[in-house]
Amino acid sequence: MDELVAAMTPVLWHVVRAYGHDRQSAEDVIQATWLGFVRRHETIDDPQAVASWLITSARRGAAAHARTARRTSPVQDEVLHAVLPDADSAEQVAVLDDEASRLWRAVASVDERCRRLLRVVAFLDRPDYRSLSRDLDMPVGSIGPTRARCLAKVRTALAEAGGR
DSSP states (O other), X not given: OHHHHHHHHHHHHHHHHTTTOOHHHHHHHXXXXXXXXXXXXXXXXXXXXXXXXXXXXXXXXXXXXXXXXXXXXXXXXXXXXXXXXXXXXXXXXXXXXXXXHHHHHHHHTSOHHHHHHHHHHHHOSSXXXXXXXHHHTOOHHHHHHHHHHHHHHXXXXXXXXXXX
């Protein structure tokens, strides 16, 4: 057995390294090859086939190890960050959801006229004050001051509820 190990280990090294394995991975594959040989040597009928069996086993082990290594190769954070979409953390999402929930509860606590005005102002960058005046039945000149009073009511409701 010592003579076989001495003669075949360098050959197995070449076979396994041809798959691009580093030293540690190659050692693992070669060790598994020898372990498989010790466990299954009785299944080899022809002593001349031992070298073929070892080489084939090493090739199969190296190929399997290469497939596994590709699936589990570590990725640097910088590389991973570049390919992942920007997303808030779960904590940030929870905080934002909580803040939005508290804000909309505060908006719901003000009168209907304020709620309608604030919804329009919140979702339009530049609302059309003339159409807003018609929709809310309010003079154009009072939309700004009314909005300010409504926002003050929402701030008060948030402060009373413990918000910011």
